[in-house]
Amino acid sequence: MIFTDDTEEALRSAVWLANSAEQPDTLTDIDDEGTFLHEFPYTGRLDRDEAEVASLRGLRPRLRAMLLAPRDEMAAHVNDALAESRLTPALRRHDGVDWHLHAVADEQPLAERILIETAMALIDVIRADEGSRLTVCEDDTCRAIALDLSRNRSKRYCSTTCANRNAVAAYRARRAES
Numbered sequence: 001m002i003f004t005d006d007t008e009e010a011l012r013s014a015v016w017l018a019n020s021a022e023q024p025d026t027l028t029d030i031d032d033e034g035t036f037l038h039e040f041p042y043t044g045r046l047d048r049d050e051a052e053v054a055s056l057r058g059l060r061p062r063l064r065a066m067l068l069a070p071r072d073e074m075a076a077h078v079n080d081a082l083a084e085s086r087l088t089p090a091l092r093r094h095d096g097v098d099w100h101l102h103a104v105a106d107e108q109p110l111a112e113r114i115l116i117e118t119a120m121a122l123i124d125v126i127r128a129d130e131g132s133r134l135t136v137c138e139d140d141t142c143r144a145i146a147l148d149l150s151r152n153r154s155k156r157y158c159s160t161t162c163a164n165r166n167a168v169a170a171y172r173a174r175r176a177e178s
């Protein structure tokens with residue numbers, strides 16, 4: 001584990017959302033939001049309506065910009081996000097998840113809570129100077145974000161699909177050479 005569980009979960013969730021904007025778009029309706037919430041079981045207010053889907057979709061470019069920003073720019077993104085929200089930080093323990101920080105009230109809109117959770121997670125990234133764990137996928141045809149939370153920094157692709165495609169291509173290239 002590179003960061004705490006809640007930080008890593010917040011980063012995974014933000015990367016999932018940002019990457020859902022890549023083609024084909026995987027966050028277009030309430031069913032898609034259901035898929036997201038199944039993978040990342042947020043508690044607190046969940047409207048599960050068109051407006052909530054639209055606000056999550058609207059958040060994606062900003063998440064991408066934050067996650068991929070160089071360190072000082074990332075800090076500016078974090079400060080902007082924190083300044084926009086009414087923060088009421090409190091430790092919570094619920095649904096089998098050990099003590100972790102809720103920075104905004106559970107009644108705040110989901111998109112706002114995700115923005116702030118992402119900002120809080122990026123505080124850890126910035127303080128540990130681990131921004132290099134967030135990169136654009138190394139596949140030539142893919143611009144999704146790759147999140148590397150491995151000890152040995154071995155993850156360069158956004159997904160196993162991209163990793164496998166490139167492993168196969170590299171294998172073919174080697175075989176063609178010999």
Ligand SMILES: [Zn+2]
Pocket residue numbers: 043092094097100102
């Ligand atoms: Zn919680």
Ligand SMILES: [Zn+2]
Pocket residue numbers: 137138139142143144157158159162
């Ligand atoms: Zn990729």
